[in-house]
Amino acid sequence: MKNSDACIKCGQAQIIGIGPEGPFNVANFIQAGLTNCSKVGVARYLCTSCGYGEDRVGDQRDLETLAKKFGPGEGAATSSR
């Protein structure tokens, strides 16, 4: 769901983008490490017709960072080491 798409819930094409890729300068981040440099920017898309919202990370490297940090592989919260 992006600005140009229709809402997947109500079908209306009244989507606004909020976040690093949107028209508004609203800080929306996921902390993926210890430093500010490891913040991953999240774009939020919101349907102004029904209120349905969706978060999206657009950068592939950021997705890999989050997969390493929060995924089921190494670095997961279940690790006992």
Ligand SMILES: [Zn+2]
């Ligand atoms: Zn909608």
